[in-house]
Amino acid sequence: MKQAELGLIGDAELVEELSMLTTQAARMRARMADIMAELERRRCTRTAQPKARH
Numbered sequence: 592m593k594q595a596e597l598g599l600i601g602d603a604e605l606v607e608e609l610s611m612l613t614t615q616a617a618r619m620r621a622r623m624a625d626i627m628a629e630l631e632r633r634r635c636t637r638t639a640q641p642k643a644r645h
Contacts, residue, residue, distance in 0.1 A: 597605065 600608075
């Protein structure tokens with residue numbers, strides 16, 4: 592959305608848009624934390640496993 596378009600929107604709509612974006616950002620941060628935790632779990636699992644002998 593361009594700056595000029597923001598001037599055409601009412602306060603309530605701007606607040607609603609901001610609220611929606613804030614919620615989306617929070618969900619993305621939570622998802623990123625979940626993914627990082629899973630990667631760390633996998634990394635720790637790999638380093639804890641004994642090396643297979645051939």
